[in-house]
Amino acid sequence: GAVVSQHPSRVICKSGTSVKIECRSLDFQATTMFWYRQFPKKSLMLMATSNEGSKATYEQGVEKDKFLINHASLTLSTLTVTSAHPEDSSFYICSAARLGTYQETQYFGPGTRLLVL
């Protein structure tokens, strides 16, 4: 299989604090990981594409200084929401593309629900 995990699954934090979300591909190596944000009753919006060992590519309108992405290894990418505010509350989902194949299949993590008070 191709399993992707996220940690934590749920986090509540105070406004102004930073939160780190981990995305791991458990049984395969992924050169590319994607971070999505999903608003209630809305579709997934791509935030950024993360390549191992290089800087992430952010979509238009996504603040790179607020949403820090690090892809330190072929199995781990992290998203840090810095100085979180209530409007950052959302469901964050990562996905990973298997190394060596076209990126036509992304394997999704279970998501992290962030609530900023």
Place this chain on the structure above:
Amino acid sequence: AQSVTQLGSHVSVSEGALVLLRCNYSSSVPPYLFWYVQYPNQGLQLLLKYTTGATLVKGINGFEAEFKKSETSFHLTKPSAHMSDAAEYFCAVSASGSQGNLIFGKGTKLSVKP
């Protein structure tokens, strides 16, 4: 550029009835097409995908979809709905063979009545 339109944000069927979820796409290159299912508070699970070859694609849980280039459609069907099929379904497109990203439709919530 690619885009996806899912007709109907909410579809309700009776248990045992046919499920039809509509998806139309636009793409300037031959597309790869996907259907994902999302259960409440969970991530996305791949149901099926079309890349090349046979246009009728069978997926998990008895779902299938047919790629119709002339209609730019990739509708998802299942002959007989189960209560466990109640979920949100997303159609997505990516540019074939590229390093491109998935473009998702807005999703269709499927309800199944007993």
